Amino acid sequence: MEEQEFVTYAVADQIATITLNRPEKRNALNAKVVTELKEAFAQAAQDTEAKVIVLAAAGDAFCAGADLAYLQELQQNTYEENLADSNHLKELFYQIYTHPKVVIASIQGHAIAGGSGLAAVCDFSFAAPHAKFGYTEVRIGFIPAIVMVFLLRKIGEGKSKSLLLSGELIDAQKAKDLGMVNEVVAPEELEERVKTFASKLARKNSGQSMAATKQMIAQVQAMSLEDGLNYAAEQNALARATEDCQKGIANFLNKQQ
Template sequence: MAYSIFVIYPMSNITDAAMPDLVLSELQDAICTITLNRPDKRNALNADVVRELQAAFDAAEQDDSVRVIVLTGEGSAFCAGADLAYLQAINTNNVMENAEDSASLMRLMYSIRSCVKPTIARLNGHAIAGGCGLALTCDILIAVEDAKLGFTEVRIGFVPAIVMKLLMERAHPGHARELLIRGNLIDAAQAFEYGLLNHVVSAERLDDTVYGIAREIATETSPQAVSMTKQLLLDIAQRDLEGAMHFASRQNAISRETKDFGKGIGSFLKKEKPEWKE
């Protein structure tokens, strides 16, 4: 199935028409697709890419017409982590410069992880080091069969610090520890077995699977209920069992006062299908 898409957010201030934006943002049917656009560099990260990604996600989250955000990469890779020039630059940074640079990456990953709108990582190829961490910020991860994933930081003397919490949330602790300490890559089937991926599909089925799920969320679920569910998932992860149950009970009561609850229950009782829009 083909999906026609049009650009809605320019993410770069570059005026030279020969230089493409590093990040593209496109919208169709309430689904915003954010694309890393450095195929010649395997969509590797640098400070400019991080800034443009942050701007793209901020814009999509604030746009009431967006129900679902899809993150992907142009070309054959999803994201190969930090590019060589970027690594050379941070190797010469002072402590304050490295602290700010690290904080920028952390803010990006946290903002995606805590985004009130559902996020889907469309892994069209390898997701390595920070690129794998970037994918793990999303709610649902869907990868092609030949994709490889892993955290190779320790093999170049780096520490996979920012991505660690994201990995520990999804993978079995034993698998997570091995991946972080060995710095090895695993194939998509093994990543699925470890819990990193939700779906593994052929390249031919990638778009049908990704956008099929995205359209299902966009048309079949309540925006308010999904947003509150995402926030609740984030909040209860920081609480013990009793605290989480009490907090969830309060949120359950609050949800019953929302406009979407009234609409959804009313439609259900009338045996009608609610039409969900922002």
């Protein structure tokens, strides 16, 4: 991947770290930031040295959502141009949600609007206590359209309505209580906690199994009960023939790692 302006990519100890690096704009999203994130996640998918991904951010904020100056520029666009831009963002969220590797958000500061959306599409989220979350789009006459699809899946309709319709900000503990965040961690311990958790996944779990499980979670929710069970049975049968499964069971029976 070529050197980027707003996103950095690094790999160490089987962990790929993708970092939003636009701190002067509170890591706000515009077309270029979204493009660079998509390129970084595409690289991580093909990176044989990376088994788990951490999404982090530089500066005080994790992500302030859409760049409002950029949104103002888009008001001059045609419907077709705005639809293309919306699809660009949609593709990023879908890419992360369906990514073959586990994605962990390290949220050191506020995650607002699209920033909360980024946290929601990650598989795990760890946040500092002072971090604020919220979908503030309704307060500026906008709508939380794309992020809504994933939030409903993550925490359900009732909890989602309270956030999406009120536009209120909540702290990290409240976000954890709602199911948006997995752990609240002291700021000085956040980076190490995320690294320890990511390393544990990389060391103990099959990358093949995590990828297949993520794919199933994304697919099965849209199926009927019967179709979902048929799909699950097929995936179960396929998994038994994989190299990871055969090696894993053999090693377990032989009391090996």
